[in-house]
Amino acid sequence: MSLKDTIRKILREEVELPISVRRRIKISEEDILNYLRKFSIRVFEPDKKIEKRIESSCRNTAYEILDSTHTLIDNDTFSKLEDELTNYLKDKYGEQLKDFIHNFFNESGDSTENVYVFWKHADRNGGNGFSESFDTWNELLKKYADWFPSLDWADIKDTLDSMVDRKPLLIVEPGDKFNTMGYYFSLLKINRDTR
Numbered sequence: 001m002s003l004k005d006t007i008r009k010i011l012r013e014e015v016e017l018p019i020s021v022r023r024r025i026k027i028s029e030e031d032i033l034n035y036l037r038k039f040s041i042r043v044f045e046p047d048k049k050i051e052k053r054i055e056s057s058c059r060n061t062a063y064e065i066l067d068s069t070h071t072l073i074d075n076d077t078f079s080k081l082e083d084e085l086t087n088y089l090k091d092k093y094g095e096q097l098k099d100f101i102h103n104f105f106n107e108s109g110d111s112t113e114n115v116y117v118f119w120k121h122a123d124r125n126g127g128n129g130f131s132e133s134f135d136t137w138n139e140l141l142k143k144y145a146d147w148f149p150s151l152d153w154a155d156i157k158d159t160l161d162s163m164v165d166r167k168p169l170l171i172v173e174p175g176d177k178f179n180t181m182g183y184y185f186s187l188l189k190i191n192r193d194t195r
Helices: 003-014 029-042 050-069 075-104 137-147 153-162
Strands: 114-123 126-134 169-172 184-191
Touching: 029 050, 029 075, 029 137, 050 075, 114 137, 126 137, 137 153, 153 169, 153 184
Parallel strands: none
Antiparallel strands: 114 126, 114 184, 169 184
């Protein structure tokens, strides 16, 4: 049974939702994985137990899935469905999410050898926007990785680390997934010794 069919089954069996309400829920497995990543990054706290992070990420994702139905069903029904979907997501994706959380931030990302710059710009090579510098890669991830959870941030870091010249690496263009702002986003790595 596909993910979409499973979610519809939960919505149909747990609560008698009209088909017009069920039809409003449009979500793919890729969307769910991206939401789970996004919320696990967003709720990161070094001392927070991983089970609590998984619970929180799954609950927030369940809410996102059901959000379009919130005005069509009563609060009790919404809460019941949110609980059911949260449990389903934990069962289906809990281990995968645990691996993601364990591997997302790592010790090499705490190195202070380089400065990382996150750059939002209006034109391909500049223009209006802003930039922000970070003393470590993990600090950059904590602040901005949840903006674009579909990106492979480890691969981006590897690409930055392999670049010999100090030029920006374009990571997102207008219209790309999760980029609703219409800007370009780039990263730059600067070695502290060559500044």
